[in-house]
Amino acid sequence: MAEEEIRIPRKKRRSPEEASVDPAAQEMLAFADLRGIGTAFSRADAMAPCNIGSAGMCCDLCGMGPCRLTKDGMTGICGATIDTIQSRNFIRAVAAGSAAHSDHGRDMAFTLKAVANGEAEGYTIRDIAKLRTVAAKYDIPIEDRSPEDIANDLADLYIDQFGQQRGTLAPVLRAPEKRKKIWNELGVTPRGVDREVVEALHRTHMGDDQEPAHILHHAVRTSLADGWGGSMIATDISDILFGTPAPVLGEANLGVLKDDMVNVVVHGHEPTLSQMVVAASQDPEIIAYAKAAGAEGINLSGICCTANEILMRQGIPAAGNFLQQELAILTGAVEAMVVDVQCIMQALVTLADEFHTKIITTSPKVRIKDATHIEFDEHNALSIAKNILKEAIDNYENRGEIRIPDYKNSLIPGFSHEYINYMLGGSYRASFRPLNDAIMAGRIRGVAAIVGCTNPRIQHDSHHTTITEELLKQDVLVVETGCSAIASAKMGFLLGDAGLDRVGPGLREVCETVGIPPVLHMGSCVDNTRILTVLTQMVEEGGLGDDINEVPAVGLAPEWMSEKALSIATYCVASGAYVMMGGSNPVEGRGDKIPDSVLVADYFDSGWEELYGGKLQFLDDPEEMIRRTLDHIDAKREALGLPGYDPTQFGKSGDARLEEIEGLPLEERQAALYGRVPAS
């Protein structure tokens, strides 16, 4: 159904209810309509995607084109066939995504180096245990060494990964043995992060690599440099510097904005600045400054993955996901939106003009015309963070009428793989055994990782929540990151309470046993590497095969839009996962008219499955994604020789009976617990 909406240019704009399933978003969209203010939603309605470009049939890589291949047998001016063009476009997207994640990782590594040298104001090494664990994986000596010394070595090692020319990226050693063997045999083990990205760009320059399978082979290597390289490095260092996440109570949705406080929204992806803004917002000097401005204090919240970084660690509320960046400004209650990198719409600045909100860019890499720029530098992070907050506070007096939607939901984020390990057995018996057992017994039918963006061409949050809701009922444990996790948070899926009444009987037993929400929030989109680590640990725990592709699990990005999502999808496939992407299909082609235009899509499916045991499909219909998820999980269960899914066997655990009994008067309660006790 979504497909039709995307393809057919719309005569009229969608109603707020059609545009989003989130009532807070609906309220803001209604307001925008009323005021005639444009948003990504309305712009999407107004502009149909280019039907040639969206099918991957346009090549603009050189000045002879752009070439539009709309008929069977057509080639580009240079003779490039449609599958070559699709592959080149695809690998370029993967390279951009890999570059984005990895450059984030690089900055984290530089920050770690600065912290180790005592040159980074305000930062410390928060998680020494993780530092030691990670360092030990690379044989960096840890005994009798200060955290700074270890961090220095680790930072050097990690910095080297970007410029490394030969050999194997260090974090790759953490993959399952069987997987590493496959990569080595196929020659896709990444050598150096930058090298793979550069090579991807080189190969796709006019007149270079023109064999689709060969191009896509390198797309895999480029993506692995992200998932088992740059992203993994980013996650490791974030945990080391800011603490490995553990469950904490947080809130999500626009209702977290406060009417009597200075609202500062951090948006983007990196934790380095936002963590300092968190610290600065608790500084007595800043609080006093805010009070002097007539506010009750500073209310910090986040959008997109910066939100996830501080939500996972400090429980700082998330104002919303990607598509809510404009909606936050529409409340009129945001004094400053502080942005760093990735997924920041240029429209923010124009929109902010309608209100008092200041858009403050901070990254040396990211400026937006007419935005305030306060450049961030990790060496003076705390001072800069304070300046940013003062800027916001100074803006408080300019606030006009506000309209904060009264919608917010509690959530429990913080499921790092370290905590998952702990939660399943405590300090002494931590392991993945209970999780594997639950899958093997069939209490948990399988695992679905639902990740990725939101996309204004799809009813906001609808695919995420439809799929999540149904899979939970089917006893599929869901792990989420990024904007998907925030979508679920807004629906209340990230609470233990949801583990009692919104899930199948088997999953309910597991949720009640461990005390977990049925959807585990594992972090930002760069933290998808945590999911790789979890899958690896599940394999190593035993009983679910020898490699990731044998685990009854799928990956879904039902509302994807960014190039990073394509990189993530590719490294997940190369790691053995079945990945489904919802909405846009960059290699869709026109199979009815041009048979060759679906060769690449087929290759993503059956070609990659043959090589890596994982596959990539682009689908429109969430119901179809659910169906394929369950089919895949059941097929993997069968291949492992596990019992078929049978929910009727489960559900006899838990507190329900006790809760009934608790309500009874004392004597009846005793009788109910143990029968009438004979007088002794």
Add this chain to the structure above:
Amino acid sequence: MSRYIATRAIRGANALVNEAEAMLARALDEKGPDTPVAFPNTAYYLPVIYGMTGREIEKLGELPEVLTQARNLLHPTPSQRHWTPYLGETLDSGMATLLTAETIEAIRYVYGMQPELLPGFELAGGTAFTSPDMNDAEGESANGHLNGAIDDIQLRSWGIQLVDGRMPGFAAIVGCAKSNEAAVQIVRELQRRNILCFLSGNINGRSIIHQLDEEGVELGYDTYTVPFGTDTLSAIYALGFATRSALTFGGLKGGQAREILTYNKDRVFAFVLALGEVDDLKYAAAAGAINFGFPVVADTVIPQILPTGVTTYEHVVSLPWNEIEGADDVEKAERLVQKCIEVRGVKVQVADVPVPVPYGSAFEGEVVRKADMRVEFGGRGSRCFEYLKMAKLDDLTDGKIEVVGPDFSEVDDQGTMDMGIVIEVAGRQMEQDFEPVLERQIHYFVNGASGIQHIGQRDIAWIRISSKAADAGFNLEDFGKILHARFHSDFGAIVDKVQVTIHTEPGQVEERLREARETYDFRNKRLEDLTDDAVDEFYSCTLCQSFAPNHVCIVSPERLGLCGAYNWLDCKASFNINPTGPNQPIKLGRKVDTDQGYWEGTNDYAKVGSHGVVEEVAMYSIMENPMTACGCFECIVMLIPEANGVMVVSREDTSMTPAGMTFSTLAGMAGGGIQTPGVMGVGKFYLISPKFISADGGFKRVVWMSSILKDTMAEELKAVAERAGDTELIDRIADERSVTTVEELLPWMEENNHPALTMDPIF
């Protein structure tokens, strides 16, 4: 967990740590930090604390750090809504509870409040193979109190049964059963399956210990039913026992918490049975037990935790007594125990023995005191013997039991009469060599009947029937029924037919005894001829590998297993019974060094059997590549370099040895499958073998020996002395009555002219 349980367990743990901190502060104040703290007769300090934290607690002043560690493991209770996960947190709080409970019990030992006093209570003491009346002599110490912590001696003496599966595991029973009848039935059902019962806890002041005591059930080591204490905290002794199993048999060290816990999950089949309402402290302790992989079964309504993982099967199961289907308490108890076994995955074999008294290994150690006795056979007043021989298949009628002579109805109470038990067996796989192997089983088989006591063997057998058993209808024919049933169930692979004749007519007894004695002599001769040089294969024994994964015994005719329970013939029979079982023939192959005891076959096997941990084993030396041990050895032999000889310590000896360590401490060095030159765990009958450390100079190297060995093996040792050509030899060997230090040992040896002084240097 469930939130309900998590809330209560974490609340209970917090309360207990608070209580313990106050208690410890008071104790430090009153007694001082240097006051020693210890559980009786253990080398493992406070075992749970030692195992989990590596702390070797010996003084009160060292306990605060334990409580600090416990406190650090505590967590807040889960919120009513929007809770964060609680499973890991509850397990940690459970561990805090265990560390704290052990701390409290240690303090109570300091104050003399443990073992718990219970006026009028008598522990079932004594061991098989000693006079049943011995208990009365030293009974003082066994009366008026409960058991408290289990000592290392008992742990080791149960060792072989735990490792060979005869004793499948233990039940930590906490609380008070619905009724006395239920209590008795539950324990009977567990005993019938040879599962150790550890008793503790109460409901409103009444404990299952009171219930069983009132019903006259004997409680103590010998009946596999050990009353720890009437409060919940004393259940910690069960986990101390579990921890020490891993340390003793698993070769693990203090502080290897995770390994110790998973060892228990994988190898120790134990569970918690919570009887009656479960309060916060019980939930907290149960959370601790789950860390060990021990599930919890309750006979009340509690939330079930059915997903698996920390435990092998379900974590918490509720089987409310009222909802158990069953006509009476007997049936309900059976179902409840069956459920426990199912949940823990305990492997249990039960032979159905059709006698009118309860039957199971748990009754093997039961003592029938003279006052409780209906009749006895053997001992001082009459003759009793037992004799098993093989016969032709066609000559026997399977299951035929004949009593030749009068029964005991005419004998006065506490009277005595002659009896001879003659068993004939036949089977295609039966060999004459197996006759003595099977005959020695009579002791265990007969002892399994509740109210029947069997001591000795052959013509020194001594059997008592209690009045209670006689009242229940036990008669002479029942001996035959027991033997018939057990030989079939345990030795079915080699025995096809069993026929039993019980002789009580004095003339017949006389005649049959003469025949039996001829055979005994023949067998003795055969055993003498059965030397290591006369056979071309030894046997491996890997029974203990379920507990000590890298230990392997090599059993030869002249060197029996270190547990004392398996000699070469036993192994041969066992191989015949189960050709893929734990006893496999080792073809000796080429002789490498027959003085030290190396063969190609034994060396190859040592490598394979120990999974590469041990390279070579010398059969006859303690100095060079000695054989390893699991933990259930009867004696430890250890080099005393100053004396140019070795000492032999019995596991029943708790006193100090010249090595400066007690048996318990030494055992830590000898067990766990580790090869340590100069230290060896052995079966006591190896001491009298001509091959006893023959490469190092043989028995004459023994310079010190626990007196209990001298006393109980006087005859055998006398023969050894004669063989050595020095009839005074045993008297030249020091024991703990005369010597407890090396400094005392050397003058003693001079004074008594010990031969080791003039022997070649031992190394």
